[in-house]
């Protein structure tokens with residue numbers, strides 16, 4: 001019985017070329033694995049900039065951002081739909097900055113024009129401006145979309161009416177809720193886009209509280225994260241304003 005086993009062993013050892021190839025394959029496998037591990041560790045050990053993402057990964061995001069800014073065509077309009085296409089039950093998503101109680105009588109829109117120069121506007125002031133209805137396909141970055149009906153004053157019209165024309169030279173607008181717990185930054189070409197509106201109505205009625213009463217942003221060229229609900233303060237800057245979801249790793253421009 002021992003003889004066949006011994007023969008088997010001999011034939012295996014005899015076939016030296018297979019053994020050699022097996023060893024080489026194993027060494028290459030280990031080397032590749034170690035290489036991948038070292039690369040991964042070196043990305044993790046890079047300093048973090050702009051929030052929570054390591055530099056090499058952030059560089060990729062910055063490259064993508066440069067493409068989205070260069071590729072933005074402010075004349076390109078989002079598709080609009082008839083009012084009848086708008087859903088009646090509009091989904092509520094995201095209530096950061098809405099948890100603090102809202103003193104509806106005291107609410108005002110603070111527009112910071114410069115240091116020590118702030119406009120304080122009421123809803124009556126804003127409702128006096130030309131009103132635009134807009135029905136479009138609202139897209140959330142989480143993967144849902146809905147055709148919804150909104151109305152308000154185009155942001156460009158608003159800025160021109162309140163003498164904010166010189167602020168158009170700056171690169172960004174910042175918006176935040178009255179409690180400053182939700183905030184976004186918007187690039188100026190998107191601010192001035194003809195479908196971007198300071199919105200106070202949904203389905204022909206004042207906005208519900210959880211959808212931004214009394215005033216929110218509707219900006220069809222961007223994903224939902226930028227459509228800030230319950231605006232408290234608006235300001236302008238050449239630096240990127242802080243942005244709630246960009247700080248959590250999402251694309252700063254969030255265009256689509």
Ligand SMILES: Nc1nc2c(c(=O)[nH]1)N[C@H]1C(S)=C(S)[C@@H](COP(=O)(O)O)O[C@H]1N2
Nearest residue numbers: 091092093094095096097140182224227229
């Ligand atoms: N203040 C505030 N605005 C917000 C959010 C939020 O959490 N807080 N979420 C955003 C996100 S992610 C989406 S998809 C839309 C959803 O708007 P809706 O609730 O009216 O559907 O609101 C945006 N505006």
Ligand SMILES: [Mo]
Nearest residue numbers: 140141224225
């Ligand atoms: Mo969203």
